[in-house]
Amino acid sequence: MPWFRKKKQPKPVRNEPRPSSVPEGLWVKCDGCRETIYSRDVAENLRMCPECGYHFRVTARERIAMLMDAEPAEELFAGVQPVDPLEFVDTQAYEDRLRIYAERTGEPEAVVVVRGQLDAMPVVVAAMEYRFMGGSMGSVVGEKITRAAELALAEKRSLVVVSASGGARMQEGVLSLMQMAKISAALARLREAGRPFLSVLTDPTTGGVTASFAMLGDLNIAEPGALIGFAGPRVIEQTIRQSLPEGFQRSEFLLEHGFLDMVVPRGRMKATLGRCLRHLAG
């Protein structure tokens, strides 16, 4: 796509990623090229490998900083907090897990919602936090994304959801499953009203998140090399008793099979989303 290269590169994001998200230690090993890289070089490169372009995972707040025009973008629905509706205990009590992940990540749940401007377009953005219980979707994630869609509808904004999730959260049982229906219903209303919804899929996006809002964008846009699928690779391998081909369920595979509009490197994501929003809602 030569016309893409002619575009000037997007402006660098205004604020540096938080120190907490830089890999621990001075050096980090890249999963893409296996090179050992200086952590700060990764942090200063939108958390991509300067050698091979491998996309390291980013936190929800780093993502928001990369996409929004002004900081701080106004955070919404931060008061929606998780409870333990089933009094769920596996090898650890769900209540304890929630507390530990909150301490470890500084986030009370697996999604952050903001309102603001993306490349001068009015948006509501929901970014998932993979570090919080694998970005799993329980009642809070469902509620906050639903509210994000409803707010976009009410304020005639576009909706952008950045997914990073292993799927529905087992510890809230079938209530988690129902969040898929709840969010999808809100997206149906947004669609009827003609407000754009851009779904950005990042590594990994699987299970009930893929099988609901992540696949329902007016446009589905993924970062390179992201694992995207319904069933996890291990479940498939156990079912069919053979190993999976190289690149199976990666962004490029989904693009080839027709489920993504495009695969866009992180450095061009904001500009691309902005252009698409102007095409649809400008």
Next chain:
Amino acid sequence: MAVSEVPFEEPLTELRRRIEELEAYPDDRRREREIERLNGRLRKETRRVYGQLDRWEKTLVARHSDRPHTLGYVERLMDDWVELHGDRSFADDPAIVAGLARFRGRPVAVIGHQKGRGTTEKIRRNFGQPRPEGYRKALRVMRLAERFGRPILTFVDTPGAYPGIGAEERGQAEAIARNLLEMASLRVPIVVMITGEGGSGGALALGVGDRVFMLQYSTYSVISPEGCAAILWKDQARKQEAAEAMRVSAPDCLELGIVDAVLPEPEGGAHSDPDATCEAVGRVVAEALDELCALSTEQLLEGRYRRFRALGRFNES
């Protein structure tokens, strides 16, 4: 000799075997009295066994291979059934059946998972695990129903959507997601009956409606107890604990607001008396349709939105 498909039915199977044996003997008063006595014990024993099922045992009942499947309900409750095939894009998926029928005089569309009986049929139906084309066939028939103003009845009974290479290549996730989106805004009444296993997204993809009902021993869960145990306990054998922890039973789902009502099953489960089960399902579906068909489209869609909008538990500070 009959072997119980579920271990806790062993004493019941033994009693049934003895009754059957006696029935083969020539008729006399003593034999009659003995049969009567054994039948009394069987009823008592059935009530005892089924009165104390835990959530894992209910899961086994939900999976029982003699439980009525969608076509069983169609056969007993519907007239003039015309089955429709294919998603108009790739294939026909036998794990989901769809068609047009008359239900107590009312024209309806019926869609449901179909597990199959006997090894050959089970394999052909992929044990009720649909591929994307199954969900796309379902959606095609639902849209057809909408176009012609026919209410939609769905019967949900699946271990889950099939996890295979082809299914992923053809967009299993997209197919399920699409159904959730479209079912939220279909302009005709939708009545959902969970009849067996409500297995995750593969179940929910036929599960968005104006009324959602569950049979007493059916289950509804975000992942199978085995799958949950394998992930959280790193041990599939902990499935009993997983079933308990996830609260997969029908009364649990009623308490959580997931379903509108739980339909009592015959004392020994739906498989012990499919006719009575279907009859009970028919009564509830008819009642629901009467209520829903009296509503305006706006009321219907607003009600459906509110119904799912309210699901979830959280605090707000």
